[in-house]
Amino acid sequence: MVKEAQFYESLDEGLVKCGLCPHHCLIKAGQHGLCRSRINKNGQLIAANYSKVASLALDPIEKKPLYHFYPGKTILSAGTFGCNLSCRFCQNHILVHGQPDTQLIEPQQLADLAWKSRQYESIGLAFTYNEPIIWYEYILDTARLIKEKDLKLVLVSNGYIEDKPLQHLLPYLDAINIDVKAFNEDFYKKLCRGSLKPVMNTVEQAACRCHVEITSLIIPHENDNMEEIREMSKWLAGINPFIPLHLSRYHPAYKFKEEATPASTLEQARQVAQEYLKHVFVGNMPGPDNNSYCPECEGLLVKRDGYYTQIVGLEQGRCKACGQDLPCLLS
Numbered sequence: 001m002v003k004e005a006q007f008y009e010s011l012d013e014g015l016v017k018c019g020l021c022p023h024h025c026l027i028k029a030g031q032h033g034l035c036r037s038r039i040n041k042n043g044q045l046i047a048a049n050y051s052k053v054a055s056l057a058l059d060p061i062e063k064k065p066l067y068h069f070y071p072g073k074t075i076l077s078a079g080t081f082g083c084n085l086s087c088r089f090c091q092n093h094i095l096v097h098g099q100p101d102t103q104l105i106e107p108q109q110l111a112d113l114a115w116k117s118r119q120y121e122s123i124g125l126a127f128t129y130n131e132p133i134i135w136y137e138y139i140l141d142t143a144r145l146i147k148e149k150d151l152k153l154v155l156v157s158n159g160y161i162e163d164k165p166l167q168h169l170l171p172y173l174d175a176i177n178i179d180v181k182a183f184n185e186d187f188y189k190k191l192c193r194g195s196l197k198p199v200m201n202t203v204e205q206a207a208c209r210c211h212v213e214i215t216s217l218i219i220p221h222e223n224d225n226m227e228e229i230r231e232m233s234k235w236l237a238g239i240n241p242f243i244p245l246h247l248s249r250y251h252p253a254y255k256f257k258e259e260a261t262p263a264s265t266l267e268q269a270r271q272v273a274q275e276y277l278k279h280v281f282v283g284n285m286p287g288p289d290n291n292s293y294c295p296e297c298e299g300l301l302v303k304r305d306g307y308y309t310q311i312v313g314l315e316q317g318r319c320k321a322c323g324q325d326l327p328c329l330l331s
């Protein structure tokens with residue numbers, strides 16, 4: 001099925017200008033944009049990845065990672081290929097930069113699979129693995145069907161999208177995990193070929209409309225400056241101090257050979273972030289305490305061991321020990 005892309009302008013001499021993300025690619029006839037997913041066919045922009053699914057699996061919701069959104073449940077997870085950022089440390093580069101095999105799954109089929117996955121404790125559908133923003137048209141068409149079935153829709157995204165398409169997408173989202181890769185423009189420019197500001201806008205807009213969690217991959221000598229982590233945490237707390245922050249351990253991948261982030265750096269970063277935020281987790285390594293505690297009485301709410309999750313102190317959105325209302329911790 002040929003699907004016309006949304007948010008583009010036709011220019012002279014068969015050129016098109018894509019307006020989905022801040023790159024605003026100018027695309028000549030027969031060529032594609034930076035993300036490889038949008039192709040100019042005779043002056044019309046086509047969503048070339050529409051219905052092309054490269055990965056499909058049933059995952060624990062904690063794997064997204066989402067720790068405060070239906071903990072202990074699973075979610076059907078789908079991804080395609082490509083990305084609109086070019087991070088030199090990409091931890092998922094085979095799917096993102098390679099040419100994986102794909103199968104055609106139309107939106108109705110995917111929504112039906114999500115419906116069937118309820119028998120395995122699934123709450124709905126997540127678009128993840130590669131960058132979902134560049135799957136925009138497929139996601140919107142599927143999202144409408146998911147909402148008709150009263151299932152949950154989740155995105156795991158780099159947040160690099162223009163405001164207008166974001167506003168069209170937000171009403172369908174129940175939760176999003178957004179990567180804030182660093183809290184400085186130079187990092188985005190130098191290592192990701194992008195910019196921080198649009199990502200900040202996505203976080204701010206999404207936080208008013210759906211459940212939001214943030215992931216930051218901490219890389220030695222690149223974004224492990226504690227003052228930068230402090231500034232990011234302050235900014236997030238200004239939006240909502242209950243937003244969970246996942247500080248994730250970097251491992252050498254793609255064009256980066258630097259050794260994995262020391263555990264001590266992640267622990268220090270966590271301590272800094274905890275001065276401002278109520279829920280800070282350390283991911284991608286064994287060992288750290290990643291339980292959720294009540295911000296009021298510090299009682300244990302959710303116990304985690306890897307992807308094994310046990311709800312121990314939570315009842316109908318309240319702390320069992322002190323009765324504190326915890327609407328952010330959906331279960």
Ligand code: SF4
Pocket residue numbers: 018019020021022023024025032033034035036037038084134
């Ligand atoms: S979505 Fe793709 S084609 Fe469109 S501006 Fe972004 S990178 Fe370019």
